[in-house]
Amino acid sequence: IVTGTLYNTEHDPAPSRVTDAVDVARYARGRDYHIALAERLEALVDWMRAQADSPFEAAIFVDKHHVQERSWAAAAGLGWIGKNGCVIHPELGSWLLLAGVAVSLDLAPDPPQLDQCGSCTLCLDACPTGALVEPKVLDATRCLAYHTIELDGPIPEPYRESVGRHWFGCDICQDVCPWNLAPPLSTDPAWTSEGRHGARASDLWLKPDHELHAVIDGSAMVRTGLARLRRTLALIIGNSGDASLATVLDRPGRGVKNAAPSADAPVVRDAVAWAQERLRGRDERE
Numbered sequence: 001i002v003t004g005t006l007y008n009t010e011h012d013p014a015p016s017r018v019t020d021a022v023d024v025a026r027y028a029r030g031r032d033y034h035i036a037l038a039e040r041l042e043a044l045v046d047w048m049r050a051q052a053d054s055p056f057e058a059a060i061f062v063d064k065h066h067v068q069e070r071s072w073a074a075a076a077g078l079g080w081i082g083k084n085g086c087v088i089h090p091e092l093g094s095w096l097l098l099a100g101v102a103v104s105l106d107l108a109p110d111p112p113q114l115d116q117c118g119s120c121t122l123c124l125d126a127c128p129t130g131a132l133v134e135p136k137v138l139d140a141t142r143c144l145a146y147h148t149i150e151l152d153g154p155i156p157e158p159y160r161e162s163v164g165r166h167w168f169g170c171d172i173c174q175d176v177c178p179w180n181l182a183p184p185l186s187t188d189p190a191w192t193s194e195g196r197h198g199a200r201a202s203d204l205w206l207k208p209d210h211e212l213h214a215v216i217d218g219s220a221m222v223r224t225g226l227a228r229l230r231r232t233l234a235l236i237i238g239n240s241g242d243a244s245l246a247t248v249l250d251r252p253g254r255g256v257k258n259a260a261p262s263a264d265a266p267v268v269r270d271a272v273a274w275a276q277e278r279l280r281g282r283d284e285r286e
Contacts, residue, residue: 001103002069002076003044004087005037008095008183020201020240022233025098025145028220030191037062037099045101054070054129059103069098077110083135084123084173090116092094093183094174113268123173128162144170147222154270155235168221169231171172181219184251194219201236202248208259226262231271235239238275246279 007027017037027033041060048058061067070087072082079089086094090113117135124132131142140146147155155163164286182226196215204212209226216222221229230252237245249272253259262268 022167227265234271
């Protein structure tokens with residue numbers, strides 16, 4: 001059984017007038033979907049057991065590394081796999097969190113959906129790093145979502161400018177998809193923004209570690225860790241073009257000693273050096 005949960009709340013672009021406003025992928029703006037969906041699937045299994053005539057085995061899966069959710073979702077008829085690699089539902093678009101239940105029940109399958117991407121290549125054309133090397137083929141080593149979430153070390157220099165203000169994840173290939181032009185909106189409070197998206201990178205950088213953790217607490221962002229998040233904040237500040245922010249990078253945790261130990265990580269110091277050189281070079285040119 002494969003489920004698709006709509007997580008698209010009202011589109012809220014990061015303020016364009018704020019040069020260091022951060023962009024957080026829509027799925028991470030609310031509650032951690034791993035936990036929220038697991039609770040709902042457990043409730044579904046409990047309901048199924050109450051309805052079933054005989055016992056059955058069941059195991060839930062939410063973003064498990066050994067389950068290719070999108071392949072099963074396509075086979076289950078939830079949609080087709082688009083050229084951006086996301087499952088696209090003809091009515092809901094691609095803003096879907098995929099999960100499900102493996103069961104020993106003999107269930108009748110639903111028919112698959114037809115691929116309706118046609119000749120469109122907007123997602124491939126819009127990717128700022130060329131990560132979509134061909135339809136349905138993603139080179140993770142170029143992907144901003146991989147760089148800002150999964151990559152443990154420094155973000156390679158050729159991609160640092162492309163990070164722009166993406167703090168966590170990237171929605172570009174979904175934003176440009178015609179199937180997402182007017183998708184329905186979710187009113188589910190689980191996916192409501194908690195103030196992470198659109199915050200200023202400089203304000204986040206100045207927070208002590210315990211305050212920065214409070215910003216991401218309860219969301220999928222906690223899995224990335226503070227050092228990686230600070231690394232990306234430094235790059236966003238460097239990309240802001242605001243030379244006055246160069247000195248902010250010298251004061252993580254508002255400059256209080258030992259308030260922001262995550263800023264001492266080598267990967268963060270490397271990003272700070274890059275950002276300050278970029279901003280001070282701009283200041284000298286101006």
